[in-house]
């Protein structure tokens with residue numbers, strides 16, 4: 001499988017972790033294509049390998065076997081420097097615990113990826129901060145923000161380099177139900193109105209149903225969410 005129309009694709013992706021008590025087979029042949037404009041949700045039980053999969057797709061870790069493609073280019077054999085370049089310019093990340101830099105303001109946190117990528121795009125950074133409704137809080141520090149506001153900064157930061165796809169790992173996992181709803185709506189709006197592509201991991205099956213597609217990771221493989229309970 002090497003569909004050049006897909007932004008990211010995985011074929012026969014395997015990941016084992018070697019531990020003192022032996023090898024853990026976490027991913028056992030994952031096939032996936034993430035296409036332009038998708039709002040793809042991935043669910044699955046705790047410990048089934050969702051974060052592991054996201055890390056492989058984002059080039060944060062290497063698979064044990066199988067192939068990964070970014071826009072038809074095989075990532076699996078690329079040197080680390082080239083993977084880092086794709087990770088920096090083409091892929092956005094949002095994590096459960098925000099991972100903001102506490103000593104930087106909201107504005108500086110969002111500008112940071114553009115500085116690393118050597119892109120001067122302060123007009124766009126202003127625009128994304130407005131889209132997440134935090135332009136008026138731009139001089140504040142993360143410690144002055146609520147959880148939902150911090151996550152909105154993290155979403156703006158993920159969009160700062162106009163990535164092809166944003167990978168989100170439990171973006172609402174640390175938020176109360178109402179705030180989680182606000183973040184889910186914001187992501188849906190960014191997808192539907194602005195065309196940003198998202199792959200979102202969540203343990204919340206109700207949230208997963210709001211996407212354009214929903215898959216479940218079960219026994220190391222991805223399958224349509226509805227299939228899991230037939231096994």
Ligand SMILES: Nc1ncnc2c1ncn2[C@@H]1O[C@H](COP(=O)(O)OP(=O)(O)OP(=O)(O)O)[C@@H](O)[C@H]1O
Nearest residue numbers: 017018019024026045046047048049050051052053
């Ligand atoms: N570096 C590692 N070394 C050994 N085992 C690991 C390592 N990282 C993850 N694991 C194991 O791999 C399995 C999958 O972990 P992962 O974090 O991908 O699960 P998850 O589906 O994201 O879980 P959760 O929903 O709790 O976030 C777990 O059993 C975990 O303990």
Ligand SMILES: [Mg+2]
Nearest residue numbers: 050051052169
């Ligand atoms: Mg996880």
